[in-house]
Amino acid sequence: MAKRETRKTVDPETLPYRPCVGIMLINREGLIFVGNRIQAIDAGPLTWQMPQGGIDAGEDPRTAAFRELREETGVHKSKAEIVGEIEEWLTYDLPPHLVGHALKGKYRGQKQRWFAMRFLGEDEDIDIAADAHQEFSEWAWVAIDELADLIVPFKRGIYERIVAGFTPLTKTKF
Incomplete structure (x- = not known):
């Protein structure tokens, strides 16, 4: 008989939020970088972020x-500049079935500080395999109004806030 994995029940209220940053990388056409996660938190089709x-x-x-x-x-600091910031910390909670398992089981979710960065390089400067712990299997440039539909549902509120805060920056040509 196969051994059954037992899942421990964790009260999310007892866990902290993981401090985190997020980056909206904006290219010259006003499009946003997204990557398709290799190891997504959930197994659904929404694995872009x-x-x-x-x-x-x-x-x-x-x-x-x-x-x-x-x-x-793989984008070097010299190929990007910060052009905007969401001043407050944005938080999301993990869905109940992921608490105690995702984020090494130590956090209830994340509190994130978001930055908009203008991409000063060329597509050739992007190398998603540059780090030993590669996060993305592929990447794309997308319109800002597509972002919220690409993200897992439990992060959608944060993405809607980011889109609202950073949309004007996508209209600025450089």
Whole structure:
């Protein structure tokens, strides 16, 4: 008989939010970088997202944003500039079936600081396999109004807030 995996029940109220940054990378045409996650939190078809990741202990959110950009896209700091920021921390909670399992089981969800960055490079400067812990299997440029439909449902509220805050930046030509 196969061994059954037992899932522990964790009260999300007892867990903290993981501090994180997110990056909306905007190209010259006003399109947004998204990557298709290799190891998505849920197994559904919505596995696209913008670059994001944890803030290391003692790390400034802006520094973390450039580090995460480099790790997930291969884009060097010299090829991007911060042009906007959502000033408040945005939070999402994991769905109940993922609490205690996703995010190493240590967090109830994430609190994120979001930055808009203008991409100053060329598509050839993007290398999603640049880091040893590759996050994305493929990437694409998409229109900002498509973002909320690409993300897992439990992150949709954050994406709607980001879209509302950063849409004017996609209209600026450079």
